[in-house]
Amino acid sequence: MEVDVLQKLSSLQEISKAQLSQIFSTNPNRKYLIIEPSLIKPLERVCGVQWLKASGVEKIFKLESVAPNHQDTPIFYMIPAMFKIFSQVVDQIRAHVDIDKPPTNKYHIIVIPRSLYIFEEELDQFALLGSAVTLHSFQWMPVHLDNGVLSLEMPLIYSTIFVHENYILMPVLAKTLWQLSFITGKPNVILTLGSHSNTILKQYDDICEEKGDSDKDSNFGALIIVDRSVDYPSALLTPGIYAGLLTEVYPVKAGICEYKKVDSTEQVHVDEKCNPIREKQFVNINLNSRQDPIYGDIKNRYFTEVTSVLSNLTKQLKSEKTTSRDMPLDEMKKYVQTQLQATKTRKAFITNHLMAAETIIHIIGCKYEKQKEVELDIMKNFNKSANISYLEEITVTENNMLLSMRLFCLLLITQQLSETEIRSFWKKFLHQFGYDYGFATTHLINLGFITESSQNSLNFSTKLNLKIPKLYSKNFYSNAKILRQIPSDPDKVNLKHPTCASYVYGGSYIPIITQIAGMILNSIPLDEIILKLENFAPVSLRNNKGYPLLSRSLLIFMVGGVTYAEIAACNLLEILTGSRIFILSDRIITGNDLASDILSLPK
Structure with missing residues (x-):
């Protein structure tokens, strides 16, 4: 059955290609494709450059402030459903279109995942809809x-x-x-x-x-x-497994973890508040077990086990290299023909993961144990005042507003901060990162992190008169107890050979x-x-x-x-x-x- 499902899932890519091909066929001539950069990696997983060429795409450009010189060549833009980007595309088209004599079937805008009504209104306002520009909606299959x-x-x-x-x-x-x-x-x-x-x-x-x-x-x-x-805790907690920590440190897009070093002559070593910026190693990892068997072996391992696995693999490579030196000529020839390329590929995989692991240790390692200790206390409903103190400490020392916000949200839905505690933190947050983030309180209220009673007595930077939705249940711990999501003794959770799913967070939560x-x-x-x-x-x-x-x-x-x-x-x-x-x-x-x-x- 599993093989059957995997075969069916592999067909999803072909369905996506067929849908995109249908859009391209609206103009059968050779065409240019201008793509917004954030869509490049996902599109590569849907169809490659060769397929695009075979589908009539002559040249591919990144969307920039100035459009390429396309003359009479049909143009297909591919953009996400974001009005700011759409307006940029419309401005480029208007700069090349004579409204009195608009070109026919020349400009096409493919919107991922669907075109919005406001886009049609924008084009209609400039007399471009239908006459000069055709809108397409496209959502690739999973x-x-x-x-x-x-x-x-x-x-x-x-x-x-x-x-x-x-x-x-x-x-x-x-x-x-x-x-x-x-x-x-x-x-x-x-x-x-x-x-x-x-x-x-x-x-x-x-x-x-x-x-x-x-x-x-x-x-x-x-x-x-x-x-x-x-x-929310499953997203807000710090993961302990390799794949999770990899995405905490490196940008990952469409299952590809790619990071290129900044030129050393231009690299900045401190942020705007003079905190040191920790350097990341260059990596290029496909987070696919079939493509990278080393990743398949270590992706779900608790991080402390990953380094020992990579160390053993490195020793095996060294041993194989030593053995190959002592081979007779005929064996060496066979080795080169059958195993050398595989060994080189494996070496590249191991090198990538070693550099990634080194970066994880360099960036997260210094504060991971303290962060884990605080999160364990939060999940066990211990040391609320100490947890709040830690939150305020990292807010003013780490200069990382995302780290502060996610811990703040975790405390809001678990240990339920009081109005005074919320007010105290929020003042520090705005002072540290800027008062232009005052609007975020509206988002926290809409999401139910901040309750109606807290909102009514807090004097935030804007007056909020809203109908406040609440989280469905106020008592996080009683709900978690019903589903046995929090182990009674995290120290007994086996991280090396896990039998409890909470190991992914160091034994704190399932x-x-x-x-x-x-x-x-x-x-x-x-x-x-x-x-x-x-x-x-x-x-x-x-x-x-x-x-x-x-x-x-x-x-x-x-x-x-x-x-x-x-x-x-x-x-x-x-x-x-x-x-x-x-x-x-x-x-x-x-x-x-x-x-x-x-x-x-x-x-």
Whole structure:
């Protein structure tokens, strides 16, 4: 069954190509493609340069302030659904278009994941819509980043849906599930946890009613859809596994971790407040176990084990090099023909991971133990005053507003800071990073981090008269106890040979999707599952005679981003239960991504 699913998932790339080819075919002539830089890596996972050339793309350019000299060549822009970028493209087009004699079928704008109504209004205002410019919506099928890991590479979902409560992109998620059901079938058991997840399922039903439903037997025993807001700690806590720490330190886009050194003559060694900037080693890592078997071996290991594994692999390489020196000529010839290239490739993989591990130690190692100690206390509901003191300390010493914001959010939803404590921290935060971040309080209120009672008595930089939504349940610890998410003794959690999914956070916490998957795989009565989950968020459950599961395979759709720690926890559950769990999300995230979105204005 697993081979069958993987084969089907490999076909997703071909479907994306077919959809993009259909857009390009609207102008069969040779064309230029101008692409916004943030879309380059995801597009490379969908189709390569050779495929684009075969589809009529003569040249590819990055979107810059000035458009290339295209003369009479048709132009296809590819941009994310961001108005600022769209306006830049429109300005470039207007500079080359004679409104009295607009060119026909020359300018095309492909918007990822869908075109917005405001874009049509903008073009219509300048008399460009239809006459000179054609708008296209395109959302590639889920990108198969790694074994059982699927990503839509849609970085705007958490910001638009959760932070700014703009639901215009939500139908894209429902459509993705509908399209996927024609590939892998529609599961007989569907569970949703969270208001947004429930809305997506309803929109999915509407699409099925309008356009038809899949009648294929599903490769998945159950589909689980969960809102990111149901389980913030899984994103806010510092991960302990290699893949998680890698994404904390390095930028990762579409499953590619790439970092190039800044020229040493231009490199800045201190930030604007004279704190030292720790240097990162150059790396280029494909976070795909099939492409990089070394990564496949160490990705889910607790970091303290990773360095010893890499050390042993390095010793093996040295031993192999020594052995090859003593080979007879005929054996040496055979070695060169059959094994040398593989050895060189393995050496490159090991070197990359060694440099990455060194950087992780260099950047995070100095404060990791203290951070872990504080987070363990938070999860155990200990030392609240000391935890707040640590938060205020790193705010004024680390000069890292994302680190401060994610710890602040973690404290808000767990140890529930008082009005005085919130006020004290927020004044320090604004003084340290700038009072222009005062708007972030609105986001924290909309997300439910700050409650109505706290907001009413706090004098923030702006007057807020809003209807305040709240987190579904105030008592984090009682909910976590229901699902046994917090181990009673973290020190007893085996980090080297884990049997508890909490190892991904050093023994402090188990992600909610792992616990839900465990209950379903262990055939816990559905009424009992609903009873346990209804304190977390609105829950719905459909069972079309598929429970207990007919197939021990699950598809989990995390709306708003999923972390590598959550993926690793589910991977461990697979091993312990003899099951198969596939994870789908709009993107792979860290707590820094959530903090960044909270501190950002609409895009």
